[in-house]
Amino acid sequence: PKWDSLDWEQRKLFIKQADVYGAYLAYTDNEIGRVIQAVEDLGELDNTLIIYISGDNGASAEGMLNGTPNEFTTFNGVAVPVKDQFLWYEFWGSDKTFPHFATPWAWAMDTPFKWCKQVASHRGGTAQGVCMSWPGHITDLGGIRNQFCHVIDIVPTILEVTGITAPDTINGIKQRPVEGVSMVYTWDKANASAPTKHTTQYFEMLGNRAIYQDGWMAVTTPVTIPWLLSTATPPDVITGYKWELYNMNEDVTEANDLAAKMPDKLKQMQDAFYAEAKKYNVLPLDNSTLARFLTPRPSSTAGRKVFEYTGELIGTPPSCAPNIMAKDYIIEAQVEIPEGGAEGMIVTEGGRFGGYGLFLSKGFVDGKSAAKKTMENSTPIEFPEDEDFDVGLDTRTGVAMIEYRYDCPFKFTGKIDKLRFDLGPVQYTAQDRKQLPAIADRVARAKD
Template sequence: MIRSTRLRIAVASLVGIACLWSLTARLTVEAADEPKLDRRVLPIPEPIPKPILQLDARNAQAPPRFAVTAPKNAPNVVLVLLDDMGFGQVGTFGGPVPTPTLDRLAQGGLRYNHFHVAALCSPTRVALLTGRNHHSANAGAVMDVATAFPGYTGVRPNRIAPMAEVLRLNGYCTGAFGKYHETPPWEVSPSGPTDHWPTRSGFDKFYGFIGGETNQFAPLIYDGLAKVEAPHDPNYHFTTDMTNQAISWARFQKSLTPDKPFFLYYAPGATHAPHHVPKSWVDRYRGKFDGGWDKLREETLKRQIALGVVPPGTKLAPKPKDIRDWDTLSADEKKLFARQMEVFAAFTEHTDHEVGRLVKAIEDLDQLENTLFIYIAGDNGSSPEGGLVGVFNEMSFFNGVPETVADQLKRLSEWGGPTAYPHFAAGWAVACNAPFSYGKQVASKFGGNRNGMVMHWPKRIRAKGEVRTQFHHVIDICPTILESAGIPQPTSVNGTVQHPIEGVSMVYTFDDAQAPSRRTTQYFEIAGNRGIYHDGWFAGTVHRAPWEAKPRATLENDIWELYDLRNDYSQANDLAAKNPDKLKELQALFLKEAAKYQVLPIDDRSVERLDPALAGRPDLMAGRKQLTVYEGMVGIAENAFINLKNRAFRISAELELPNANASGVVIAQGGRFAGWSLYCDAGKATYTYNWLGRELYSVTTPTPLPKGNVTLTVDFVPDSVQRGAGGKATLSVNGKPVAEGRIAKTVSNLFSPDETVDVGVDDATPVTEAYRQGDNRFTGTIRKIRIEIK
């Protein structure tokens, strides 16, 4: 009786499982033909296979193969995001620099002239790739200055899945190329975790750099999780390299899986500093900016009105008072500044040219017709971070050491080349953001948060060459792509219930130029610069300009401005004094939105936040006084290495030398623009300190190191506790001091955002020209190197 009952239960269970499998399999097959599958829970679960009772496979029928495919006719998606590029910079939106690729896409599609970003790179990028406000995704600032507060931790929560993951789990191939400034800096090491790297954030393929910027001639590149050895080709440029990689990847996808759509995220480091571009591109701009930034703003506005990308009657917004009139500058200042802009313009055109190669490759694959091509000309406005006169070496900016016009003129011929790491003067940034004022970081001004954007999709967008004026924000791109692909916003991804997407789709604008905007409210905030848009009005405050050392007032005492955007496209007419009630209404709305999206509390600290201990974020080296590294450990990011700045330290290297003629680098940090290196040449050991590419201090042993086992030690003792203080360096061999010298100045904040610590070699650019780039590996054996903080 018991056996009979058990048998009936087993048979019933098998029948139930079989019915469930049959239903699930039927839905799966139907989903492949007609997208009826529920795509709101990702990954879409596989059906439970029906038990097979036949003994012989020849008598059995295999069930249909389960595979998730993209909805029928889903387009390829190419998402281009350029860096630090102003609304009035590109020719397509009236700027002085020809951008034929952007022109072509605009003429075959739509230009958007009320499109907004977060006014800073990481926040914009996280918002773009998730569809949520940047504070909601904990990206209230760049990851390098993350804090402990919600909204600012720099760690995207699991409840906010990246768009790439949603597309991948819906049958798309996904690839990212270029800049990916969304990984917490303490996770950028071989120790991980790697959850927030591109290939763990929905991208099958990644080729690019992880930080905020990179040397275009000697970049820090990763292919997936693996560091790529720096190229040593005099004709190399990263934008060209990443474009080659993107083209190759797209060809692979359409060759091997022609029916599978791809999502290609193309994000060059251009035109972010350093402004690096092949000289042949610069030469064509010689003399074209001699008229200065004031004239350029006026000429740009005229072109913008003629093109119809700004309304007739638009006025130039007032120039910040710190930006001097061009006519008052000296001859030397004009000479320097004109050259700065020539290089920057060439960098812009070169970048658009590389995008053009990508467009041509997709066209050659016969894929352009059904490719939604979104080209965003800037993740924020053009950058004033070079200060009022610019810098030849941006490490000067990071370390609070100004450069003079005279300093820069001495090396003017190098501007834009591999021996420079330059950034132009803020006056050009304001000009490139015409007709608006200010620029990057200033989230309360359209110079910081409004960028030109073009959408091109011949199969779906019937309008050609038209302008769309609906107010939209970068968080609206994700839902636009999902709707275009026929993919619903997910409610659960990888087992985590999802925070709702906060953007609204822009697909409604494709066919109706006059449709009312579906985004009626949007807040903006970066480092205390904040504003609020609502129903055609905008209120905001400039808390601190990028070139200012400290805020203009406390957060409670900031002076707010008010603009009626229905009649004032460029924020030229401040109505705060005339309409105080409207201003108070919008200020109250800002606080409401700020509380809703994790904007509070606002943190207006600047360089202090580069220090993890002061900022309150994780630090891989937190509390450690010593670190041991070994031969072959290369590419260690500054955030993953023990901090030797502003303190006494010892570096002790245990070496084995086959002879008394050792050469090459034992250990180095940074490179040509700031850093230090311990190396050998003809047997003699040298410790060289490179202070911001301006001054080199070296201490060298008087005789070659002996053959055999050798302990080589560097001791540094600073003069004082003052940041950037000089001090004395002593070299010892096998415990005996043999040489000492003075290091007059030291780097206080940052050696490099992209150059690393390398053991046994100095990769990328060399700390000193005493050894060659690409040919400086140590000829002996490095047993270990111990670094100690005293």
Template structure:
């Protein structure tokens, strides 16, 4: 078997001949042979999150993206690059070269279930490209959003076999979840939980931190491994919600979006044509009738909706600037000429998960009813529009802006059926090999194509076994020739798409599409979805070779072609473990009780528990439970006993000048506050916080009781709680609040550590 068929390579044998004595021996220093071509490039992959093609000014949008423009101006662009319509699936496919269902990533890890296509774990039979490149001699690193580790494995004790540093990356700094506060993220370095290096008040922002750390890694790499090429994956959490950015960045866009999303789409569409990014024959698609027009937005709500977009734009520009710092450092270190940079603008289309526009993004996904006036009223209590983008809120824009950000297409994130969810720009620069060309490359390219392209450029044969595990075939097709030749033949002829029942099939210039059971911008569970079956969906047919934007449905006029495409989708779905179609809906729609969680019903914590990810922490706001705290109360006691969640939503128990306090923060729009009327005495105490649902509705109400040494001191009622999570990246902390400040009353004192001593905390589900 040839060496490249199996990885890792065997150890290099000694070049010396050992005799009985050193005098009788022959010594030669062993030299490990190079496995790479002499001109093997460094590789830098930059991936932006939840961003559509209608945002960057590079392609006609309003968001200033100088770095993206620089990379494409000094290289080439692909205007038919495609993703999966969802983050974890795209990332898994991008790094393995396999289709997302084949590798168990039919949806995000938090919604994993037992079907193979939706299991939420990349199998060892599909090794990541960095694992292979590392064995061939690359230094590998990853920064930012990961979101490809099973949720139950993201705690500080692991297990670590699915963490980045155990599946190919020698170094990782970032967050494991699908999103993070940009001011108070739950970070890990390699396999260690770490706190941000400074506070928001000291100027911390996650995108800047990720650039700082990546630059430090590059400098260390040059110092310690100057003879090795590097592979760096830099995946900022921007533009995923929450949209967090400093005021001065948002203010750059003041007034720029006052005309609304309908006007914005018209403007961007014309500019994209003028720039040559889309063909002159392309047509601007119409707004879905279920999506409100800008003129439907009440006058007194438009400033709120426009400011949400200003914040998002500032957030996006800021991330592009941080990517620029990386590119600058690559140049400064002398790597620029032989570094292959792939800058991918979006792992899916822009996100409509903010639905009607919100100050706390998970409220809609949690099924909590709210209105825009409620959001504005709560915002005004915090300080008004200028609070948007700050640590006090977890804002994300109206889905109308997501639709506009995906101009000129119909779709957005979570719609695998239409190009707004799956077509993202990719810029490529490699001065040593690629001649700059202002005309976009026209070939159909998919995220599975990156890995085989890299392998072809390096002369690597995809290994048959890695670490003893036989490997699955790679699904992607190399676009290496298209990098050098704009007229190269299109190699990726057929590709299926499917996310949560929304699906499509591309084949040789045609696309068949089925919208699926839900519009991602509509709140709540669609009526009748429990009876939904893919057999009842209406399919559309588009000839993309002549219809760039899916503007003309040909299903009625070409029934035979549509039947052929549907049959081909069925074949591809069967090959790639897509069945059952819509399998990703099993947990969020049909069986929310099966949401990934630990199997425990009781926990014993000490007073120094820090950063336990909420998905694997006790569900203190969603289950009947009793928290028992044994503590020593000092004179004038203050500080947090425990906090779950963050500023955008959560619950907490704390002492304020000796008074025992409890606050339930329902996504900022409603706060339940309970406070004892007497101060706690000094000395050893047993504090009990009892939570009991008073109905079968998983959203509450909840009765809360605060007791000290067996005496009930205060009670209260939480009218509505969340059946799911308060946050996607925040945590449970004991004795402090290291993430976003859950309680408004101690926000200015955060992290507000407890001034006494906590001996133990027991949490027990009581039903």
């Protein structure tokens, strides 16, 4: 939307989002400077090759159209209204938030390139600035280079300057060859305009794909919107995509699509993509987004409906824990409460930005019903992956931020004799299927 079309609440929130992002960039820049200063103070700057890459992809649009104080809402297909986000306005950027700015900021920050993170077909999703410094070896200070390079060129560059040959085997296991092309040839001022040695490179992510070859770029037009993750079942991964064609020597921002004018060239580039994709194990292609999170994988918990624990357990990764999402479940704990009562965490998974916990807050239990409440909503896809599953305490961040807030590790002061999970089958609600059809369809086709 145009800035002038926004109301005052939207403007105030979006400015806050950009301010915090800008502050983070300034902080990061300062910390990188501290590292470099420390190397210089040690007298090792002349002996240090520094390669600085401005990012790992284009600006992210995963905050959805309004942004979010908690990025895991996006990963669960939930858009946070502007009014609700103001509850976190004063804390934006603190440890109480996991913030992400609104999609239009990403769109603007990727200018002049098209698209954004997740869209590997266009430079808005992939192009990054790179700076290299090595006093005494890189002498063209401030020099600009325009040769095509890729992140896989970093390792060959380091191997060349250190004189190290990549091993063929490690611990008896044959290694795949190191791909990429050393960038050392670009360092000399005399080679500032030398032809690129990296002549062919494929790109692919979530079905968005491209191929660079000898100054040309063929790319697919995105068919799903990166800020609306998995809101629609994607089309056929091969036949459902249109291709574009660009001459990168004349049109680095991919503004003039030549596909209609040069169909033979486009076909040549498409064939080159699939040849590279086959060579480097990209096939088969998969254009799902959040749905792939739930694709069944080898797991110690696959197919299990009952989980039992005795005593304290910490640090279990989510993939090895009972998965209570999108299903009915019963959690039953047999505990011993000392005279005077007990408190603490009985079992938890996740944390501040998503999860659950069963705990006592200065109380007793006696086997009778203490409370009954309907949960209007639950987490359908994932809890934060940097949290874990704990029994008897909470090792990371707490799941209760406002009501019944506690301080971790919140160790249970009673004794846990037995903890049991009984899990029902996966079942998505009508609202889930409306919001996340691709995920619901994939889960319906897969085993629980």
